[in-house]
Amino acid sequence: RALSGASGREAVASRENITLPPPDSGAPALPRRARARVEGVSPFTTPNSDFYRVDTGLVVPKVDATAWRLRIHGEGVTREKTLTFDDLLRRELIERDITLTCVSNEVGGPYVGNARWIGVRLADLLEECGVRPPSAGGPADQLVARSVDGMTIGSPVEDVMDGRDAMLAVGMNGEPLPFDHGFPVRMVVPGLYGYVSACKWIEDIELTTFDSYDAYWVKRGWAREAPIKTQSRIDTPKPFARPKADTVMVAGVAWAQHRGIDKVEIRVDDGPWEEAVLAAEDSRDTWRQWSYAWRATKGGHTLTVRATDRTGEVQTDRRTRTVPDGASGRHSVVVTVD
Ligand SMILES: Nc1nc2c(c(=O)[nH]1)N[C@H]1C(S)=C(S)[C@@H](COP(=O)(O)O)O[C@H]1N2
Ligand SMILES: [Mo]
Numbered sequence: 001r002a003l004s005g006a007s008g009r010e011a012v013a014s015r016e017n018i019t020l021p022p023p024d025s026g027a028p029a030l031p032r033r034a035r036a037r038v039e040g041v042s043p044f045t046t047p048n049s050d051f052y053r054v055d056t057g058l059v060v061p062k063v064d065a066t067a068w069r070l071r072i073h074g075e076g077v078t079r080e081k082t083l084t085f086d087d088l089l090r091r092e093l094i095e096r097d098i099t100l101t102c103v104s105n106e107v108g109g110p111y112v113g114n115a116r117w118i119g120v121r122l123a124d125l126l127e128e129c130g131v132r133p134p135s136a137g138g139p140a141d142q143l144v145a146r147s148v149d150g151m152t153i154g155s156p157v158e159d160v161m162d163g164r165d166a167m168l169a170v171g172m173n174g175e176p177l178p179f180d181h182g183f184p185v186r187m188v189v190p191g192l193y194g195y196v197s198a199c200k201w202i203e204d205i206e207l208t209t210f211d212s213y214d215a216y217w218v219k220r221g222w223a224r225e226a227p228i229k230t231q232s233r234i235d236t237p238k239p240f241a242r243p244k245a246d247t248v249m250v251a252g253v254a255w256a257q258h259r260g261i262d263k264v265e266i267r268v269d270d271g272p273w274e275e276a277v278l279a280a281e282d283s284r285d286t287w288r289q290w291s292y293a294w295r296a297t298k299g300g301h302t303l304t305v306r307a308t309d310r311t312g313e314v315q316t317d318r319r320t321r322t323v324p325d326g327a328s329g330r331h332s333v334v335v336t337v338d
Helices: 009-016 085-090 122-128
Strands: 069-074 081-084 094-101 112-121 142-147 152-156 167-172 186-188 202-208 231-236 247-255 261-268 288-295 299-309 332-337
Touching: 081 085, 081 122, 085 167, 094 167, 112 122, 122 167, 231 299, 247 261, 247 299, 261 288
Parallel strands: 069 202
Antiparallel strands: 069 081, 094 112, 112 167, 142 152, 142 202, 167 186, 231 247, 247 288, 261 299, 299 332
16 A cells, blocks of 8 residues: 555655744754764754664555545544545645654663654644543543554653644654655654654544553553663763873763753762763753763773753663663773773
């Protein structure tokens, strides 16, 4: 059906024919000091070509946007909708910077990236369909998104409709979604791990309950609900680096989407926690870069980072595995100063 022939020629052509209209609500200008000027830190905006990719697809679905449809139906839907790609483009478009994170990211791991997304506000569409969140008496507490390749991803209806910038995204960093990242349309919900929010190649949204349906990864032992944990990562120096005894710039990123990052601290060996310099906050849905000028002394040292989010919660030291709801613990890097 929507998956076109082996070559995906129609899909490629449909993508090339898309001109994304300028968003009605542009992303707020990036604060001038949102970037830490330290070599080796992850770029604030992750280029599409470097953006992590996590999915079960052996073959990336190639969907022809002109044939694509999205159906919204289920419990509490009083007016079902079927939308085309052009229907979406004709709606009010918002543009937002949102950092995506995978629940399978180990502490210090690479499965996190930040992009500027363009899309349609999902809550508006749901409201037009008559959907009310549970807090307003709606019968459905789970929104199950289904992709053309059969993936199912369940998100709390309450979160999607609570005012955050949950969207059906059509654009990523100024271009139509790359095929790898869900062309033509995917979901993005700030604050939730990808496996409970970020359905790529979406074609169906069903309103249901958590009691009556378990999505793909939930059937395999992962948590039903999974807000992103407060985390931080040292990007530089790299593990086992051999910097010279001098001032060494330690830098990285910290994230706690939809709560925001308030503070980042660095500890050298068993020393006191020292505050890092935080780059300006773009939004509470994006990561923040940080840096720390370390007066490095000769010998082997362990650098450890921890973040505090805007609820005041300090990133825990308690190590957990990624299963069932995301790794916790603190990232450390061992270096030898010459
Ligand atoms: N259709 C589909 N959507 C999916 C997945 C998938 O396997 N299939 N993986 C999810 C997971 S686990 C994550 S973390 C994000 C990753 O999005 P990205 O590959 O664009 O970084 O997509 C989510 N959406
Ligand atoms: Mo993920």
